[in-house]
Amino acid sequence: MLLRDATLVDGAGVRRGDLRIAEGRIEDAGDLSARCDESVVDLSGHAVLPGLVDAHVHFSLSGERTVEEVVGMSDAELALVEARNARKTLAAGVTGARVMGARDVDVHVRDRIDSGDIPGPRTVANCRSITATGGHGHHLGREITGADDARRAVREQAKQGADFIKFMVTGGVTTPGSDPGAVALTDAEVEAIVDEAHRRGLHAATHAHGAEGVKSAVAAGVDTVEHGTLLDAEAIDMLARADVTLVPTLSAPHRIVRNVEAATEEDRAKTEAVYDRHLDSFARAVEAGVRVAGGTDAGTPFNMHGTNATELLLMHEHGLDPLEAIVAMTETAAETVGLADQGTLEQGTHADLLVVGADPTEDLAAVTDPGAVLKGGAVVAGADERTKRAIADAGGNESARGDE
Ligand SMILES: [Zn+2]
Structure with missing residues (x-):
C-alpha cells in the first residue's frame, strides 16, 4: 500500500512525501513511485504523523x-x-x-x-x-x-x-x-x-x-x-x-x-x-x-x-x-x-500513524481529532470516513479492532 503525497511530520521535520506500508511497517518513505500491482491512497491535503x-x-x-x-x-x-x-x-x-x-x-x-x-x-x-x-x-x-x-x-x-x-x-x-x-x-x-x-x-x-x-x-x-x-x-x-x-x-x-x-x-x-x-x-x-x-x-x-x-x-x-x-x-x-520501532516515520518502524486534515505544526489542534488512526498499518479508528475507507480498501484493513 502506498500513502501518496501527504505532508509528513516527525522529528525529521515537515516535508511532502509518500509512505509505503507492508506487513505492518513502513517499508519505505520519501519520493516513491507506485509498483504496478500496488494500491495507492492519495493523501494530498492531509498530514501524516506517528501515532x-x-x-x-x-x-x-x-x-x-x-x-x-x-x-x-x-x-x-x-x-x-x-x-x-x-x-x-x-x-x-x-x-x-x-x-x-x-x-x-x-x-x-x-x-x-x-x-x-x-x-x-x-x-x-x-x-x-x-x-x-x-x-x-x-x-x-x-x-x-x-x-x-x-x-x-x-x-x-x-x-x-x-x-x-x-x-x-x-x-x-x-x-x-x-x-x-x-x-x-x-x-x-x-x-x-x-x-x-x-x-x-x-x-x-x-x-x-x-x-x-x-x-x-x-x-x-x-x-x-x-x-x-x-x-x-x-x-x-x-x-x-x-x-x-x-x-x-x-x-x-x-x-x-x-x-x-x-x-x-x-x-x-x-x-x-x-x-x-x-x-x-x-x-x-x-x-x-x-x-x-x-x-x-x-x-x-x-x-x-x-x-x-x-x-x-x-x-x-x-x-x-x-x-x-x-x-x-x-x-x-x-x-x-522503551517502545522500539515507534514514534517516527522512518523506514522499518511500525506503521502506527495518524492522518490529520491539516499540517499540525500550523494547527496543532488537528491532532486532537485524527481523521484516521492506523496501528500496524491497519485502520483502527478515526473521524474521516472517506479516508478510513480509502486506506482500508487499499489494504489497511487487516484488523478492525480499536474503534466503535
Ligand atoms: Zn500518575
Whole structure:
C-alpha cells in the first residue's frame, strides 16, 4: 500500500512525501513511485504523523473524583475497566503507552493487547508502584519500609513481568493526607529501588512533585521524573546535567482546575496551591534544555482517557513549539519508555500513524481529532470516513479492532 503525497511530520521535520506500508511497517518513505500491482491512497491535503506515545497513563483509573471506587473493585472488574480504557486510548490516536500499574493487573492487559485479544496501544506496564508505607498511592501500590524491603519490592515487580519500576519519592495530590511537596522515601530506599531496577534491566520512573524528592531521585540515577511540579533551579540543573527525562503531565492539574466545583476540597486546594508553579517549572525546564516526553496522567480526576492529545496543546502553550511538542509525545516518549520501532516515520518502524486534515505544526489542534488512526498499518479508528475507507480498501484493513 502506498500513502501518496501527504505532508509528513516527525522529528525529521515537515516535508511532502509518500509512505509505503507492508506487513505492518513502513517499508519505505520519501519520493516513491507506485509498483504496478500496488494500491495507492492519495493523501494530498492531509498530514501524516506517528501515532502518539503517552508516557504516563493509568488504565486502572477512569477520571473518578476519588480512587475509593477503584480500590473496591475485584481484579476481574479492574481488568475489564482497563481493557475499556486501553481501547479508548488507542481510538484517540495513542498507539504507544507507558501504563502506571495498579495491583498486578496491568501487565496482563499489556499481554492481551500484544496477543491481539483486546484493542489498545503497544504498552509497557509495571505492576504495583512502590511507595512508603501509607504513602501516595498506597491503596493500589506496594508499600515499603527500608532499603531491603525496597529491593524485595523491585524483585517482586520484575517477577510479575514489569517492564519498568515506578516509585513515589514524594507525596501526591490524590491521596488524602499526603503532602505533594514532602519527600516520602529515604535516600537509601530510593538508591536501592533504582539500583535494583537497573540490575534487572528495567528503567526507573519516579512520581515527584517537590524539588527535594526530584534531587534525591536524580542523584540515585532515576530515568524519568513524573510531574516535576515544584522544581527549583538546582533540580532543573540536575535534570539537565544527568539527562533525565521529564514527563510533565500538565493535563492532570489542568483537568482538576477546570473542574473545581466537582473536585474534592483537598484535591482542589492542593492543585490550586501549585498549578502556577507547575507551569512555571515546566517552562523553566524547557528553557534549560531538559528533555521532555509527553504524558497525560490520564485516568486521574476528570482527566479522561481519549483526550490525551490535549497534552500537546498544553506543552505548546507553556514552552514547546508545535513540532517539539509532537516529538515529545512521539519519538522522545517512545525512546524514553522503551517502545522500539515507534514514534517516527522512518523506514522499518511500525506503521502506527495518524492522518490529520491539516499540517499540525500550523494547527496543532488537528491532532486532537485524527481523521484516521492506523496501528500496524491497519485502520483502527478515526473521524474521516472517506479516508478510513480509502486506506482500508487499499489494504489497511487487516484488523478492525480499536474503534466503535
Ligand atoms: Zn500518575
